[in-house]
Amino acid sequence: MGLFDKLKNIVAKKSAVLDKNEKEEIINYEKGLKKTREEFVSKLNILGFKYTKVSEEYFEELENILIMADIGVNTVMKFMDKLRKRVKEENITDTEYLKEVIVDELLIIYVEGESLSDKIKINENGPTVILMVGVNGVGKTTTIAKLAYKYKSEDKSVMLIAGDTFRAGASEQLKIWADKTDSLFYGKSESDAASVIYDGLLLAKEKNVDIVLIDTAGRLQNKVNLMKELEKINKVIGTHIEGAPHETLLVIDAQTGQNGIMQAKAFKEITNITGIVLTKLDGTAKGGIVLAIKEEVNLPVKFIGLGEKMTDLKPFDIENYIYGLFKDMI
Amino acid sequence: MFEYMGDRISSAIKNIRGMGKITESNINEAMREIRLALLEADVNYSVVKEFTSKVKEKALGQNVENSLKPDELFIKIVKDELVELLGREYVPISTKNNFEVIMLCGLQGSGKTTTAGKLANMLRKKYNRKPLLVAGDIYRPAAIEQLKQIGSSLNIPVFSEDKKVLEIVTDAINYAKEEKLDYVIIDTAGRLQIDEVLMEELKEIEKNVNLSEVILVIDAMMGQDAINVINGFNDSLNVTGCILTKMDGDTKGGVALSLRHLTNIPIKFLGTSEKMDGLNEFYPERMAKRILDMGDILSIAEKVEDVISEDDAKKQAEKMKKGTFDLEDFLQTFKQIKKLGPLENILKMLPGARNMGINNINIDPKDMAHIEAIILSMTPYERRHPEILKASRKQRIAKGSGRSVEEVNRLLKQFDTMKELMKQMNSGKFKMPF
Incomplete structure (x- = not known):
């Protein structure tokens, strides 16, 4: 199963056990991020059309796209090194598959290291x-x-x-x-x-x-x-x-x-x-x-x-x- | 602002120093550093690409002139290209008409309301205009109240009413004419x-009102998305200029570099403090020099002129020259400097600020107050003759000012260093870094 499918599954599974409100939450995310997504994804897609094979030019343009998303120069540089390494090790040549790897690695940046709570801490004894x-x-x-x-x-x-x-x-x-x-x-x-x-x-x-x-x-x-x-x-x-x-x-x-x-x-x-x-x-x-x-x-x-x-x-x-x-x- | 960019560039060109000529291999690292520095400063990716290739091309095509060393030549090329990117000329705000109406627009939180106050203040002070502030933000809670408070602190009238925005604007213009006010902001x-409904509101104003300028207010901390915002506003409206706000933060403000190059809209002012006089004219040449740590003496001079009388300045300059500058004069200077606003802003503009390590100083206003307290605890005679200060006097001063003897000592030492520096400057020994 591709990594995209995994992510899709996670979100789908989530919504299966969720109540109506929480489902709406996911829809809201999609709606709110619409403008953000349109540009970002279309750029990645164009990249996929342009290059069917992973090449140095592909990497360079990918770096451009990530920097344009304000991910941060240091983080992008590290990300690119990691991606290059993975491409080499796993011998990835197909840009379609690489897209999935990219999403996977972006997730890893966020979830790696200490797992941090995204919940608000509530004080039981007072305000x-x-x-x-x-x-x-x-x-x-x-x-x-x-x-x-x-x-x-x-x-x-x-x-x-x-x-x-x-x-x-x-x-x-x-x-x-x-x-x-x-x-x-x-x-x-x-x-x-x-x-x-x-x-x-x-x-x-x-x-x-x-x-x-x-x-x-x-x-x-x-x-x-x-x-x-x-x-x-x-x-x-x-x-x-x-x-x-x-x-x-x-x-x-x-x-x-x-x-x-x-x-x-x-x-x-x-x-x-x-x-x-x-x-x-x-x-x-x-x-x-x-x-x-x-x-x-x-x-x-x-x-x-x-x-x-x-x-x-x-x-x-x-x-x-x-x-x-x-x-x-x- | 921009410090880091200058930092990286100047460290990168050290390699070129001492080389006989500029070659591809000896500027490679410098080019890489410049590229990264610009990207870290949020300069648009495509601008970075174009800029670096232009600099490279020009640098390689140059014969090293006799008068310039390769590193100096390289810096000159970078500077010239920066000036080019920043738009070369300062484009002032429209003041040629007897009656002007300008509109400020921008994203939420970019600083429009504060900037409106600063502009009104400047137009009155520098151009002798009679401004009217118009509260056209009828949506954000208390936005009108905010403008009213700013207006009353500046003693500038604010027009507001409970109507649609276009009606407010036309009523405000009539009001201004009746009241003999001549600059409507x-x-x-x-x-x-991308909010079509709200953009339509601005278009309506543009269509129905004779606007001298449409000014886009932009947060200097903006990232790569800045260009989408600028283009979005510019596609809907005829934007005639930009004001970059929050430049007193530690942002590198790369948006300034992208702006002119990608849209041809001139930057007119920079917002540089939360105070109502924190609006600076934007000179590309000066900005380029500041980015490269070549100093911005002209801006300092202008700022000083605004707040310090020429006579005072001359007297003190004379004393500095003669070396008779004492703590009493220091105290006077100190008081005047305080009027200039945050000192760190001034220090940053000095040539070679980075080399002296004063570009990133953060000065706590309290420290300034302590220095003043120490000097004020001295007798006038002591201020004129600091050399007589020995242990017991120092103890008294420390007690009087509520500071420690160490602090008194430190101040005296700093004062000596400063005097020494002045002597060097006057004897021409002081070497400018560029």
């Missing part, structure tokens, strides 16, 4: 605190709204804390989302972020909220003072609620290029990043940077954003993701 | 270039 961090404009506040919607629809009580006291209108934006999702809200503009969060968490504990989502200001990872502020915020969070933050999610824009790796590294140094939320995947960007981040920084993706609707935030599933990318080819 | 909602 679960989720801290959202990232550079400017990646979609932290919108992602919080979507998470709030998700937890509300699971019948949990949710509170949003406006830790972005810097950007104009940020607190108002979060407040509107809190109202729309019927969540509690705590915010105080023009004060120190750490103190707002401190007070907010005290209130969350008092009200015994299930899920607390903390918004923070966008900060470029090379700004020392802003990163120090984040360090302080991180410390403050632990004072009221044990083990908090239970999750620190780094939000990354799928459009991001190689800088995504630096973002992941820098934020991981300051806070205990537990996962990544990859936003804006409904555009034409491939979000290949998550493969590089997994390989170089070892961080799993927990959610992906596939659209602007409240239901468009999906738990990340590598098989669904890769299947979504290559569906037309399988 | 339309902020729009972020949208994907």
